[in-house]
Amino acid sequence: MSDIVCIDIGSTYTKGALFRRAADRLELAAYSSQPTTVERLADGFAAVAEDLSPSWRDADLAYSSSAKGGLAVAAIGVVPALTMRMAKEAALSAGAKISRVDSYKLTTADIDAIVASDPDIVLLTGGIDGGDEAHVLHNAQRLGASSLRAPVIYAGNRCVVDEIRKLLSGHDCRIAGNVLPEIDAPDPESAREAIRDVFLEVIAAGKGLDEIIKETGAEPRPTPLAMLEFAQLFRKNASDFGDFCLVDLGGATTDVYSDCDPEPESGVLVKGLAEPPVKRTVEGDLGMRVGAAAAVEATKDYMIMRLTEEGIDAEGIPAFGEMLTGDPAIVLEDETDLRCEEILAEACVATALARHAGTREQVYTADGQRAIIRGRDLRKVRSLIGSGGYLARNPLRPSNSLDSFRISDDGKERLLPTDFEFLCDAQYTWPLLASAAVFQPEAAVAAAVAGLQSVLVEA
Amino acid sequence: MPKKPIIVLGVIGADCHAVGNKILEGVFSEAGFKVINLGVMVSQDEFIDAAIEADAKAILVSSLYGHGEIDCDGLRERCVERGLTDIVLYVGGNLVIGKNNYEATEEKFKAMGYDRVFRPDIELDDAVALLRKDLGLKK
Numbered sequence: 055m056s057d058i059v060c061i062d063i064g065s066t067y068t069k070g071a072l073f074r075r076a077a078d079r080l081e082l083a084a085y086s087s088q089p090t091t092v093e094r095l096a097d098g099f100a101a102v103a104e105d106l107s108p109s110w111r112d113a114d115l116a117y118s119s120s121a122k123g124g125l126a127v128a129a130i131g132v133v134p135a136l137t138m139r140m141a142k143e144a145a146l147s148a149g150a151k152i153s154r155v156d157s158y159k160l161t162t163a164d165i166d167a168i169v170a171s172d173p174d175i176v177l178l179t180g181g182i183d184g185g186d187e188a189h190v191l192h193n194a195q196r197l198g199a200s201s202l203r204a205p206v207i208y209a210g211n212r213c214v215v216d217e218i219r220k221l222l223s224g225h226d227c228r229i230a231g232n233v234l235p236e237i238d239a240p241d242p243e244s245a246r247e248a249i250r251d252v253f254l255e256v257i258a259a260g261k262g263l264d265e266i267i268k269e270t271g272a273e274p275r276p277t278p279l280a281m282l283e284f285a286q287l288f289r290k291n292a293s294d295f296g297d298f299c300l301v302d303l304g305g306a307t308t309d310v311y312s313d314c315d316p317e318p319e320s321g322v323l324v325k326g327l328a329e330p331p332v333k334r335t336v337e338g339d340l341g342m343r344v345g346a347a348a349a350v351e352a353t354k355d356y357m358i359m360r361l362t363e364e365g366i367d368a369e370g371i372p373a374f375g376e377m378l379t380g381d382p383a384i385v386l387e388d389e390t391d392l393r394c395e396e397i398l399a400e401a402c403v404a405t406a407l408a409r410h411a412g413t414r415e416q417v418y419t420a421d422g423q424r425a426i427i428r429g430r431d432l433r434k435v436r437s438l439i440g441s442g443g444y445l446a447r448n449p450l451r452p453s454n455s456l457d458s459f460r461i462s463d464d465g466k467e468r469l470l471p472t473d474f475e476f477l478c479d480a481q482y483t484w485p486l487l488a489s490a491a492v493f494q495p496e497a498a499v500a501a502a503v504a505g506l507q508s509v510l511v512e513a
Numbered sequence: 514m515p516k517k518p519i520i521v522l523g524v525i526g527a528d529c530h531a532v533g534n535k536i537l538e539g540v541f542s543e544a545g546f547k548v549i550n551l552g553v554m555v556s557q558d559e560f561i562d563a564a565i566e567a568d569a570k571a572i573l574v575s576s577l578y579g580h581g582e583i584d585c586d587g588l589r590e591r592c593v594e595r596g597l598t599d600i601v602l603y604v605g606g607n608l609v610i611g612k613n614n615y616e617a618t619e620e621k622f623k624a625m626g627y628d629r630v631f632r633p634d635i636e637l638d639d640a641v642a643l644l645r646k647d648l649g650l651k652k
Binding site for chain 2: 132133135136137180181182184185186187188234236237238323325417418419420421424426
């Protein structure tokens with residue numbers, strides 16, 4: 055059986071792994087990491103492939119990319135809590151980053167801002183089927199008359215599809231199923247597929263991936279899509295693993311993926327749009343390098359508390375953040391800087407989890423207390439996995455950092471994990487195993503679980 | 514087949530009485546309406562969010578625990594602010610504690626902007642007929 059070559063083209067590094075099939079397992083036979091060749095992605099790709107094995111062309115190949123800004127989607131909906139949220143989640147679950155979110159009727163300034171945000175795709179949604187038409191017709195008319203060059207995917211009220219096509223006739227316009235066909239029936243799948251199709255047909259070429267597609271005959275996925283689809287395999291292929299959460303702490307953003315299967319509690323009211331089994335959120339203001347200045351600002355209170363605990367002067371922390379953002383290639387050596395970096399990592403991970411998790415509140419009614427749950431219930435998560443460049447090199451010491459986030463500002467209980475093991479993707483192979491899963495899903499999942507290093511609590 | 518008129522239904526505020534709500538959903542569905550039933554403990558914004566996405570013709574607010582006034586007040590203003598100035602608003606149930614003067618209750622809630630105010634013992638078929646009339650629907 056042939057080997058499997060997996061490559062991930064990151065914004066800074068192109069990484070690859072050669073996996074050998076051994077019975078029903080996968081063994082890591084070679085690993086390579088080279089700087090991403092931004093002007094011509096195919097060069098770095100080939101360098102990694104050759105480094106893995108001179109006969110890489112005989113192997114099965116699967117690869118992903120987040121280079122050149124990844125996949126940027128501008129999401130438009132009507133009501134923020136309903137279709138705008140669905141558009142954003144459909145894009146995130148397709149592996150995109152959100153360049154802009156808009157709601158209700160777009161103004162000229164909104165259109166200008168959408169165009170200026172340089173999206174790869176505009177996702178236009180709004181109105182349940184048979185419901186509101188005015189907003190999407192208005193928005194389609196504005197988009198149609200604008201200088202927007204990006205393809206538009208329409209995933210709104212199906213009753214006005216003909217008018218939408220007409221209004222967007224000068225554009226590459228794709229029609230997908232409504233992301234919210236009924237108020238209580240979210241359905242992002244059709245929009246996700248449309249985003250994937252547009253990525254392969256139109257966007258991959260613009261990013262320089264078409265050369266690789268032509269040469270290898272294999273099509274890439276956006277890296278976050280590969281990760282999400284990988285996460286979706288765990289419940290079936292690693293049923294003991296249970297609910298889990300993966301935090302990918304990057305230089306610019308922190309991504310959280312979770313697989314939740316909460317136990318319904320009797321007497322508890324679940325409100326809001328139904329949660330999908332596997333979900334991805336992206337925090338664009340939490341990062342370790344390019345995103346450090348924003349992260350320091352966003353996690354100020356927590357950072358000040360922790361720095362004070364460690365006896366480090368908190369006054370210098372904004373400058374620390376600016377330093378990392380200004381020089382993303384910096385290598386820290388000073389002991390205090392390294393401690394600050396670790397606390398920043400803690401802050402990003404905990405804050406990203408707090409934002410990903412839902413809430414529970416007690417409401418007093420005439421019949422006594424009732425609990426209301428909104429959003430994602432992470433209480434059954436037993437495995438919290440850290441991934442990304444920083445965490446692979448510096449497994450975070452488990453701390454009580456989540457405890458600072460258990461109660462939200464408005465007094466609700468955040469549905470964060472309470473009893474969990476912190477594990478690290480120490481060899482940073484998960485994004486590559488996500489590609490291997492295309493050929494050997496069970497073995498890739500098994501390898502991913504086996505490769506996790508438990509971060510033991512220091513006595 | 515002509516489009517069914519869409520209405521939004523729910524029990525407002527910290528009120529979790531669910532039975533009447535289900536009965537209302539059944540009766541109005543049978544009568545040919547598409548009912549978006551938001552269930553119990555529904556906030557004003559949740560009613561309006563659904564009404565906007567659905568381009569609903571009416572919002573039917575139930576309140577059964579006797580403290581509805583404070584939950585119901587401000588809904589019309591909120592509808593206006595959020596672009597649903599002329600949407601039909603009905604309210605019904607046990608709107609005040611005790612069997613007070615119904616006329617006074619009706620006057621109070623009409624002043625808040627509700628088009629019709631229903632007592633808990635209303636004949637539901639009558640309510641359906643009134644809604645059809647208010648929405649200008651053919652018999």
